[in-house]
Amino acid sequence: MQSMQELALSLNNPRGLGMIVGVCAAILAVSALFFVVCGKRDRLGALLVPTAFVELSVVFIFLTNSLEEMGGMDSSSKLMPYLWSLPLLAVSLFQLIRTWRAPRLKAVGHGRVDKVFWAFAIVAAAISQFGTLGFFVCTAAMLALLMLLLGERRILLILGTAACWVLFTWFVFNKVLLIGLPAGTLFSKLFV
Structure with missing residues (x-):
């Protein structure tokens, strides 16, 4: 757990932001290729949007580990990022599965x-x-x-x-x- 905290802290800067964006873009590209190979080309965009939100929520949850606990406070500085990221992750995963299982879509003009x-x-x-x-x-x-x-x-x-x-x-x-x-x-x- 300590090494995850150190990694999150090291990525919480401009250079780390570039690395996070690059890794997320690479994961999206691999996901797009996977969706096409699996025959989901007709709904590629509809699958990539929840995939991007899953990535975003995972990044927020991961970077929240680098936040320091403030002494003497009744609440944690990690509370709000978790309250926003966890429901976003759940809803995005639900939408990703729902879109994956949906019948073929007609092409949008x-x-x-x-x-x-x-x-x-x-x-x-x-x-x-x-x-x-x-x-x-x-x-x-x-x-x-x-x-x-x-x-x-x-x-x-x-x-x-x-x-x-x-x-x-x-x-x-x-x-x-x-x-x-x-x-x-x-x-x-x-x-x-």
Whole structure:
């Protein structure tokens, strides 16, 4: 267990990130080849997405081993990564098995690459503004914009979902874990 912790700690830097990305890309390439050889070419993309999420959750679980335990705290710094990674791993494995066992799929005539680009741009913009606008504002705006992008038009549902997520994360981090999320420079100046 100690050697796994040391390995996780050594990979928790920019060079280690490159190594992790390279290994994950290689595993995805081998997985794609395996899926094609097994006759699952018709659902290759549908199999690679949960495979990538399985990899992502395994990497998060692995890197969580390098987090240090903080003395005098009621909760562990490893709690939230495990709470996010383990369900992601379970759901991804379930989806991978479900997709593998599904009957042959008809070829899709076209996709919506523009929506993929816009979703990526929305998430990137939200993450880039955490320092200025804070986690709660960015996350609420990101959720609302993604729901609009995916075709949801009921404003009450969009606003309710964003508000419930913000309240849930505020409660979990600020009240349960006693960890403050970034308020952003814009709002920290208003309330100081």
